[in-house]
Amino acid sequence: MTLTDPTTSSDAGAVLDGPALWSAQAHMPTVLGRQLVIDRGEGAYVVTTEGQRLFDGTAGLWHANVGHAHPELAQAAYDQMRRLETYHVFARYANDKAIALGERLAAIAPMERAKVILNSGGSDSIDVAAKLARRHWQREGRAEKTIVLSRDLSYHGLHAFGTSIAGLPFNREGYGSDSLVPETARVAQHDLADVERTILELGPERIAAIVTEPVQGTGGVHPPAPGYLEGLQRLCREHDILLVLDEVITGFGRTGTMFAAQRYGVEPDLVTFAKGVTSGYAPLGGVLVSPRIWEPFYVDSVETPIFRHGVTYAGHATASAVALAHLDVLERDGLVARVGELEAVLRQQLDGLAARQAGVVDVRVAGLLGGVELAPELDAVRVTDALVDLGFISRPLRGNTLQLSPPFIIADEELVSFVAAIEHAIIQEGNR
Structure with a gap:
């Protein structure tokens, strides 16, 4: 670590120099030289x-x-890259590994007849799920249903929607407004009665979805209070609100079942996933979508709308091949x-x-x-x-x-x- 001249005459002290890499989620003066x-x-x-x-x-x-450096996952990536690194999945194009992974994920999803949207990670997944929840209600002709609720102490990535619905205030601060994306609000971490009060105060006719981690991770590892997730599902059904489970951390076995939804007996409308789908060996995430949401976009009619989702690396062939190999390892071992x-x-x-x-x-x-x-x-x-x-x-x-x-x-x-x-x-x- 070296020191450079201050760039201003501020009393804040000298500007610290170091590697070109700007570390994530870091107070840079206290990590430089200690990485x-x-x-x-x-x-x-x-x-x-x-x-x-x-x-x-x-x-x-x-x-x-x-674990790290698993030879089978490395081999899967190598073999796929030698054949085809990737090809996009926009419109009439797809690649075989993305299709195969979609089928594999639909078969283990915590809802029947799921469709699978693939992207590059957990923050992508939250943005897609929140947009899809709002798009669903617009298509239903209920344009007033736009509010997305989330829980105190929750973490949902740091894209625009994830930042906006974060239940950790420090992740929302400093951007000029309480919520980058308007019409978001927080509900109580464990208190269902308080959740219901919030729903009634805001008006259920205005609420599109509630997003929750089954087990809150970054907020301090908080499993749900007994009956909380089941009660949240009941409130969503009673008030016609979509239930979105953020399983970016908990998905693919972390809670002892393939998805935490199965451990806690919850049937969500949407599930976001990432991390454990490849064990981190390739950046991949996505959304599992229940029939209630996807079917109207699949009706054979000129009136059928398009859901405008998709990033360049959605359905990346190499990432999908690694995910398939990873699921094999999970099951076999x-x-x-x-x-x-x-x-x-x-x-x-x-x-x-x-x-x-x-x-x-x-x-x-x-x-x-x-x-x-x-x-x-x-x-x-x-x-x-x-x-x-x-x-x-x-x-x-x-x-x-x-x-x-x-x-x-x-x-x-x-x-x-x-x-x-x-x-x-x-x-x-x-x-x-």
């Missing part, structure tokens, strides 16, 4: 350019479910069922941690998703820094919470060691 540069991966571990081997306790950004086994280990370990350490305010578990909420006097950022020194990666989330979401391929003893390292780092922080 961990990852050089390679080995299963559940990554290795830095300095040679430090780290247990990947977050699976990257919740996505490396089958029984990794979704394995998550259920690991959940029991994680829950036992975190319950024990909470019982032993007064600095642990709460622990939360759903599948292989865990959150450890620390007391205010403990700093989650410093704890995660200490964990790196111990050879483990966690991440500080909103609410002074530590993230645990390792790959599905780990052994029980690795999960036990991860929690033991967290306890060591908490004790170290408490003794500061």
